[in-house]
Amino acid sequence: MSTNDTTAPAVESLRDLAIEEAALDLLAARVAAAKKDVRARTQLALDAAAKKDGVERIAALLPNGEQVATISLRKGETGPVVTDEEALARWIRQTFPDQEWTETRIVRTVKPWKLAELVAQMEAIGAAKIPHPTSGEVLEPPGVVWKPTRSRTHALTWRKGGKDATAEAWRTGALARQFAAITAGGEEQ
Template structure:
């Protein structure tokens, strides 16, 4: 007696073709996501500004430079860390700086500077001098963030205040967010199950400006 072989049963859902999204469906989906993306971008910009202010205040008051982001149940999902800005010499008046360089090295005036509408220090020499000022500033007592730049004469050791150059902030203080393992998935699940419903509602309600 022969036995007939039959093909394995197919999942009914796999045989049924899913209807393709209509052009109108795709259009409204794109429009809705555009609104949501704009609101998320605005909310992210706002919370970053408020978080930066809070981090700066905590760092100054308590020396705190990081905070753990936790879900309502106490599960840590990410760490936010303060990134301190940098300070260094910045040429704020090229004409005054160039006059100082030309007067300081008159024999190399043509080599170190160039004349356009005004005399300027050539980029390579400016980079050298600014580097020397930056190195010196790290070795002396630092006061307020914006102050005159100093240069040390290698022959005499004299500290000279450089016209047209200031020590000032060159990059702003900021912060970074580092996700923990599975932190993104846990946060998304909390959002999906209502754990962050208030935040989601704030993004999806209200009129556009």
């Protein structure tokens, strides 16, 4: 092309744009479903490896052996969860009648600031219990249980250049086995 060439670049056709959008929509849906599935399978495998051998991280390696990322286990958390705020509010009012920690509406509720304080005390103890402020007796308030508050999960951390190397491996077909299900036929996947 010469420097004097004034030919305008080719304009994309509406048909080309429409099929590109449709194809990308399909690909995005299949990738999202595949990612959800592989995350669940990875979590099960990591949990099993952690229980059996204490494994908490695994390298993501390309077929050529290049490490592109690390997948690390993140531990879940447990804590107090208020399951019946009305029962808890009645108990607090009966147990601490001199305090203004509750307010009466049609339903008795615990003031949000006090509820947060009580939950923090339970977290510090490590159980759905609170100490009485004057007697020190450890009390078990109704309407509160100790259960998981955040699921155990894992995180993927890319190495420098890992995304580019993975994209190249995908482009050249080195990851064809990993992506076969995404491009397989079938209307609903």
